[in-house]
Amino acid sequence: MIILAIDTSQSASVALVDTATGSVIAAEQADDQRRHVEFIGPALAGVLAEDAQPELVIVGIGPGPFTGLRVGIAAGIAVGQARGIPVKGLLSQAAIAEEFVRSAEGPPAPAPEVASTASDASGRPVLIASDARRKEVYFSVYDSADATLNAGPFVAKPAEVASVLADNGFRLDTIDQKLGRGFLLYPEILGASSTESITDPRAEYLAFAAARELAAGRDLAEPIPEYLREPDAKATPVRESSLR
Numbered sequence: 231m232i233i234l235a236i237d238t239s240q241s242a243s244v245a246l247v248d249t250a251t252g253s254v255i256a257a258e259q260a261d262d263q264r265r266h267v268e269f270i271g272p273a274l275a276g277v278l279a280e281d282a283q284p285e286l287v288i289v290g291i292g293p294g295p296f297t298g299l300r301v302g303i304a305a306g307i308a309v310g311q312a313r314g315i316p317v318k319g320l321l322s323q324a325a326i327a328e329e330f331v332r333s334a335e336g337p338p339a340p341a342p343e344v345a346s347t348a349s350d351a352s353g354r355p356v357l358i359a360s361d362a363r364r365k366e367v368y369f370s371v372y373d374s375a376d377a378t379l380n381a382g383p384f385v386a387k388p389a390e391v392a393s394v395l396a397d398n399g400f401r402l403d404t405i406d407q408k409l410g411r412g413f414l415l416y417p418e419i420l421g422a423s424s425t426e427s428i429t430d431p432r433a434e435y436l437a438f439a440a441a442r443e444l445a446a447g448r449d450l451a452e453p454i455p456e457y458l459r460e461p462d463a464k465a466t467p468v469r470e471s472s473l474r
Contacts (some may be wrong), residue, residue: 235437238302239322243431244273249441266301268376288440290322292456293368318450323358325431327372328439353467367400367412368432388419
């Protein structure tokens, strides 16, 4: 299956992937966490100029900052409507878990084969933490064997992460695999990243993660953003005029 994947939960990323062969046809990754609007249009135009045509659009649904997340989801929905193809969502941190699992497995393999060989084994927990701004992190626990979600996503201050994990059956000090920008921002509290090169969700791995879910018989989510908290911008309260 040819999948177009878009993620704007952290830095923006777009990719066109052939999950049958495990190949990345085209991919674009921004080097800025904030210029999503400026990036997404040209990146999509470049990726969609390839001969291969997407059969499915996958958008990262977060968690992530309110404005950035909306940019990617809206773009994905627009492409899906224009081309008459389905649009589905997947938690963005699944892309980081997928990148880790695939890097541990060695050379890329078609996604269905990866799913079938890993589905019966339970691995060790992988803690993923992303920048939530406001001096907080979004975090989740995934399985190192097959990238399934074990707990989360959550949002909390770095000092509160250990307590939240404990409430869900995990200990921060016993998790060896720690991935994501959150560990680069708060190493003194969360510990150091185990693989500093795996920082933000990348669209190509979001596509492979979606293919893994489908191969395992699991349904994908609707393209509805997962904010976990209220947006920074609030609507101005309606004030009644005193001029009568």
